[in-house]
Amino acid sequence: MDPTPVDSQAPRVFSQRYELDHLIARGGMADVYRARDRLLDRPVALKVLFPELSVDRSFVERFRREAQAAANLSHPNIVPVFDWGEDSGTYFIVMEFVDGRPLSAILKTAGPLSADRAADIGSFVASALGYANRHGVVHRDVKPGNVLITDEGLVKVTDFGIARALNTEESLTQTGAVMGTATYFSPEQAEGIGVDARSDIYSLGVVLYEMVTGRPPFLGDTPVAVASKHVREHPPAPRELNPSVPPTFEAVIMKAMAKDPAYRYQTAEDLRADLLRFTEGRSVLAANDPTVLQHAMAATQAVGAVGTLGAVAADATQAIPRHGSQPVDDPVPEPRRSRTRLYATVLVILLLLLAVVGVLLARQLGYLGGAKTFSLPAVVGEPVSQATSTLQGDGLVVQTQPQGSSRPTGTVLATNPKRGSLVKKGDTVTLTVAKRTAPAIAQVTVPPVTNTTETNAEGLLTSTGLSYKVKTVTNNAAAGTVIDATPQPGTSVNAGSTVTLVVSSGPGTVAVPNVAGETPTQAVADITSAGLAYGGTTNQASSSIGNGLVIGTTPAAGTSVPLKTQVTVIVSTGPSTVVVQNVVGSSASTATATLQNQGLQVSDTSAPATACTGPSSPGAGNVASQSPVGGTSVQAGQTVTIAVCPSGTGTSQPGTSQPGAGNSQGASLAPSGPGKAHKA
Numbered sequence: 289m290d291p292t293p294v295d296s297q298a299p300r301v302f303s304q305r306y307e308l309d310h311l312i313a314r315g316g317m318a319d320v321y322r323a324r325d326r327l328l329d330r331p332v333a334l335k336v337l338f339p340e341l342s343v344d345r346s347f348v349e350r351f352r353r354e355a356q357a358a359a360n361l362s363h364p365n366i367v368p369v370f371d372w373g374e375d376s377g378t379y380f381i382v383m384e385f386v387d388g389r390p391l392s393a394i395l396k397t398a399g400p401l402s403a404d405r406a407a408d409i410g411s412f413v414a415s416a417l418g419y420a421n422r423h424g425v426v427h428r429d430v431k432p433g434n435v436l437i438t439d440e441g442l443v444k445v446t447d448f449g450i451a452r453a454l455n456t457e458e459s460l461t462q463t464g465a466v467m468g469t470a471t472y473f474s475p476e477q478a479e480g481i482g483v484d485a486r487s488d489i490y491s492l493g494v495v496l497y498e499m500v501t502g503r504p505p506f507l508g509d510t511p512v513a514v515a516s517k518h519v520r521e522h523p524p525a526p527r528e529l530n531p532s533v534p535p536t537f538e539a540v541i542m543k544a545m546a547k548d549p550a551y552r553y554q555t556a557e558d559l560r561a562d563l564l565r566f567t568e569g570r571s572v573l574a575a576n577d578p579t580v581l582q583h584a585m586a587a588t589q590a591v592g593a594v595g596t597l598g599a600v601a602a603d604a605t606q607a608i609p610r611h612g613s614q615p616v617d618d619p620v621p622e623p624r625r626s627r628t629r630l631y632a633t634v635l636v637i638l639l640l641l642l643a644v645v646g647v648l649l650a651r652q653l654g655y656l657g658g659a660k661t662f663s664l665p666a667v668v669g670e671p672v673s674q675a676t677s678t679l680q681g682d683g684l685v686v687q688t689q690p691q692g693s694s695r696p697t698g699t700v701l702a703t704n705p706k707r708g709s710l711v712k713k714g715d716t717v718t719l720t721v722a723k724r725t726a727p728a729i730a731q732v733t734v735p736p737v738t739n740t741t742e743t744n745a746e747g748l749l750t751s752t753g754l755s756y757k758v759k760t761v762t763n764n765a766a767a768g769t770v771i772d773a774t775p776q777p778g779t780s781v782n783a784g785s786t787v788t789l790v791v792s793s794g795p796g797t798v799a800v801p802n803v804a805g806e807t808p809t810q811a812v813a814d815i816t817s818a819g820l821a822y823g824g825t826t827n828q829a830s831s832s833i834g835n836g837l838v839i840g841t842t843p844a845a846g847t848s849v850p851l852k853t854q855v856t857v858i859v860s861t862g863p864s865t866v867v868v869q870n871v872v873g874s875s876a877s878t879a880t881a882t883l884q885n886q887g888l889q890v891s892d893t894s895a896p897a898t899a900c901t902g903p904s905s906p907g908a909g910n911v912a913s914q915s916p917v918g919g920t921s922v923q924a925g926q927t928v929t930i931a932v933c934p935s936g937t938g939t940s941q942p943g944t945s946q947p948g949a950g951n952s953q954g955a956s957l958a959p960s961g962p963g964k965a966h967k968a
Contacts (some may be wrong), residue, residue, distance in 0.1 A: 309324060320335050320690060320900060323450065332370060335380060339378070339660045352372070355381055355423070363674075364445060364671075364674070366445055367384050367445065386446075390433050391409065391432035395499065406499035407567050410495070410559075414557070420448055421952065426487065439458075476490075478516065486552050489559055496540070526541055534561075540572055557663075561573075561666035581764055589968070609801060646934050653910035664710075669699065676719070689721070701721065707715065730783040742758065753783045753788050758788075762790050764851065764852060765794075767794035768791060772789075798849065799818075800847045800855055802846065811838045815841075819852065821855050822854070823855050830860040869918055870917070872912065876910070893930070895912035895932060901937055909935070914929065
């Protein structure tokens with residue numbers, strides 16, 4: 289199915305963590321999306337249940353229990369469940385995102401697979417089922433749509449335990465995708481009775497059947513019709529549909545699909561062991577199983593053909609009449625006595641076989657003395673850690689011995705005793721383990737991902753066989769632009785390596801730092817460290833900030849500005865100086881204004897009478913003296929004291945009065961206090 293994008297303007301986010309990307313699959317109970325885990329910054333698969341299931345409280349509770357059980361499974365061939373939850377009434381499951389195709393899609397495009405390829409895929413599925421079954425989880429919905437295969441050939445089984453949440457009886461009455469589920473039902477599932485791990489084995493047998501024939505064993509117009517055939521009918525023999533299927537592989541399929549669970553492989557490990565024997569060119573146990581021969585004959589009779597397992601099956605078909613008729617190649621009836629003797633012989637053989645089975649079963653259960661015995665699980669081909677965990681979980685003591693091999697280091701090459709041998713708790717099993725390193729990993733070149741959009745960069749990396757993660761930073765580049773990558777483009781790295789993309793979130797803002805009192809060098813360092821640019825220096829006198837230190841900045845400290853904004857540094861030149869003007873002889877008001885205009889402070893006081901009498905007296909209300917004197921250099925803001933002649937002082941000319949400045953002829957003058965001259 290082509291990816292269906294989610295609205296890029298407002299993608300939905302579940303639980304404020306999982307952001308939907310695009311729809312990748314639609315099933316019978318949920319839609320599956322590719323999503324991004326914002327917390328861990330990784331792609332995940334998000335399965336969103338249909339609304340009609342989310343409102344069924346009993347289903348939701350069953351679903352919760354099964355999701356928790358599936359989350360406890362950790363196996364290389366099982367898609368792990370990371371999380372599950374509810375958001376606005378919608379329930380969802382979070383799983384590993386597997387970049388691959390379902391087996392169902394491969395079968396639609398490629399048609400029947402070779403028996404070797406089918407056995408290889410089936411062995412990995414059986415390994416996953418065996419692990420889950422040992423941990424108390426039965427899949428219940430093994431089908432091609434739940435088997436994912438990556439481009440590297442890795443096989444992953446998904447949806448463990450989820451089918452248990454669905455009611456089987458209800459699912460048979462539904463249509464659409466549930467039809468596919470009924471196609472792979474075991475007979476006990478179809479009858480609605482209890483199931484165990486052997487139900488998964490039957491379903492895997494159906495999948496093996498479809499892989500080599502190109503179609504399921506039973507077809508029907510409704511799910512109920514298909515389920516009924518699983519219970520009552522025998523399928524056509526695989527070799528009737530595809531003569532190239534080897535008889536031994538057909539035997540494996542027929543044993544897995546036995547109607548009675550007691551006649552199937554009893555564990556998924558047993559099925560996997562026979563599949564591995566087939567791929568290694570060894571004889572399979574199913575070929576020597578008399579029940580398989582009986583099923584093969586039943587299947588042959590169902591299609592009206594002769595022989596499915598070679599000459600032995602053909603002879604058996606001729607020896608047993610069909611539907612009460614005579615054998616086709618022997619029209620002369622046998623004498624009744626000979627036929628009775630034949631039946632008696634067959635009965636004796638069956639009784640002997642039953643007795644042998646009973647003895648073996650009793651011995652295995654520990655009823656015939658000694659500890660309980662069981663068959664050694666199949667662990668050849670597994671990593672030594674996984675094999676050790678499996679065997680120790682069964683109470684066995686594990687030893688290892690290395691052996692040179694082209695297989696990846698740590699792969700189990702053989703066991704002693706061999707797989708299938710009867711063992712008991714406390715027995716020692718020796719694992720032969722490969723010690724050579726795996727073949728060199730392919731090298732790829734990091735593509736040119738900088739100065740492009742995040743989406744384009746992700747596409748380039750994925751098509752090159754690389755993984756990626758994203759680091760977001762504020763930057764003047766447009767939002768969504770890749771501004772850097774680690775490793776750098778052009779670097780040769782291992783295929784599958786992770787490349788970190790540094791992506792701009794757009795320009796940000798920053799507050800101008802307070803650098804008052806710092807040296808210019810330190811101030812520039814603080815400004816650039818804050819993500820701003822140095823915009824030059826200006827000088828300004830200051831009586832409070834020492835010469836050469838920073839007074840402040842433009843823009844001012846604390847102002848919020850965009851990144852890279854230029855900031856000007858204002859540096860103190862120290863206090864400024866002025867030359868005091870001479871104001872002696874000027875009126876008090878004129879002198880005060882003159883000095884204040886120079887940036888000086890003014891303080892006035894009364895001049896002594898001696899300075900205000902005589903021919904050279906400045907006259908009442910005028911400045912007799914000043915301190916500092918005119919022409920003196922002082923700092924701006926310094927105080928200049930002026931001495932003003934009080935009223936009633938000064939000289940008189942004949943026939944005239946000498947009034948004080950600002951006074952009228954004949955006015956009366958009187959002192960008004962120390963240091964001040966006022967009109968009366």
